[in-house]
Amino acid sequence: MADQTKPHGLLLVISGPSGVGKTTITHHVERAMQGVSSVSVTTRPKAHADLEGHDYFFIDREEFERSRDAGDLLEWAEVFGHYYGTPRDFVQRKLDDGRLVILEIDVKGAIQVKKNMPDAVAVFVLPPGEEELLRRLHDRAREPEDVIQRRFAKATDEIAQARACGAYDHFVTNDDLNKALEEAVGIVRARMG
Ligand code: 5GP
Numbered sequence: 001m002a003d004q005t006k007p008h009g010l011l012l013v014i015s016g017p018s019g020v021g022k023t024t025i026t027h028h029v030e031r032a033m034q035g036v037s038s039v040s041v042t043t044r045p046k047a048h049a050d051l052e053g054h055d056y057f058f059i060d061r062e063e064f065e066r067s068r069d070a071g072d073l074l075e076w077a078e079v080f081g082h083y084y085g086t087p088r089d090f091v092q093r094k095l096d097d098g099r100l101v102i103l104e105i106d107v108k109g110a111i112q113v114k115k116n117m118p119d120a121v122a123v124f125v126l127p128p129g130e131e132e133l134l135r136r137l138h139d140r141a142r143e144p145e146d147v148i149q150r151r152f153a154k155a156t157d158e159i160a161q162a163r164a165c166g167a168y169d170h171f172v173t174n175d176d177l178n179k180a181l182e183e184a185v186g187i188v189r190a191r192m193g
Pocket residue numbers: 015016018040041044075076077079084085086104105106107108109110
């Protein structure tokens with residue numbers, strides 16, 4: 001029998017194309033609801049602004065494949081030619097403690113999470129429009145033009161996939177940031193009380 005005295009954790013998946021503000025939304029929800037963000041493992045090269053153990057754990061392909069094959073990852077995907085995955089143990093321990101756990105992952109990952117953990121809530125963050133997304137990607141000026149164009153093409157693809165796959169419970173349009181933040185917190189409050 002389930003232990004009725006145990007607090008219920010909540011697994012929140014946040015996805016969306018790059019440049020759409022999902023990291024801002026993730027941080028806000030994390031603070032407002034005393035949540036914890038899971039730190040993914042990845043084989044992508046560490047960028048200058050990345051902090052090891054904070055943004056990602058940077059590992060090589062061999063190590064990634066070993067932990068994936070050992071069942072240590074809750075979900076994983078290959079994005080832009082690099083592997084990304086969520087460590088299972090950390091997520092399970094925090095959920096068992098009754099915490100809100102946030103995963104910022106792509107559509108393929110969200111589909112796996114919803115299949116394995118149907119109680120998870122999945123939110124997809126949409127840009128107000130394609131032109132605005134392209135402008136935001138340029139504004140970030142983090143990458144060269146060909147990379148920006150690749151991210152833009154992936155973004156439009158990802159939005160179509162997100163709508164079609166049925167894994168997302170909510171779509172939040174980041175038109176007005178404060179409204180989007182409020183909406184995201186409201187979704188979690190409705191589930192956690
Ligand atoms: P970036 O390299 O720009 O930080 O992330 C690239 C993409 O990978 C983003 O869409 C991000 O949400 C996704 N991503 C990051 N970590 C994970 C993960 O653990 N699993 C999956 N499936 N996707 C991830």
